[in-house]
Amino acid sequence: MDLQTKEGLSYLASTLGTPLHTDQDFSNLFKSDIVNVCVQVDFSKPLLNELKLDINGETTLIEVVYSWKPSYCESCKGWDHHEIACAVKRPEKKWVPKPVSTTSILV
Template identity: 30%
Template sequence: MATAIGKPLYTDNFTASIERISYARILVETDVSQPLIDSIEIVTPSGTFQQPVEYEWRPSFCTDCMKFRHNVEKCWAK
């Protein structure tokens, strides 16, 4: 599932050893010039469902001027 978000780099010990199955923590490298996804569609034999994706941190990135530290709403280049 992490590959649907980006390039998986590291996972925590609980996730790697499958000790905590309520959630997984994975460090994923993403392209911030592209929108971050909010959910992943999972297909199972009993049907499909949307798995929400939570981020501990989202960078401020402006897709208009392609710079960090602000978003589109606060872009001074407009």
């Protein structure tokens, strides 16, 4: 498959999600090293940072850069909120006083 066509670009973008459109005219699309594609992604799946292609027995890496991503929460591994605002119940921190030392001092 020729990747420098509308069909080839659609094939590549479909590995990331559902391709919607490009912001460039296809007649000038591959005259630079950068191609912008609008892709609807499924955030229940991990976002890829690169695509590995095997072209005629040779591995080619294509870097994927996202112009925007929603916030990611490390607590619940969910999207669209920060850890501070996470609704997942985290263990509550409770203050516990230290026991008082009762050692004697001999004079």
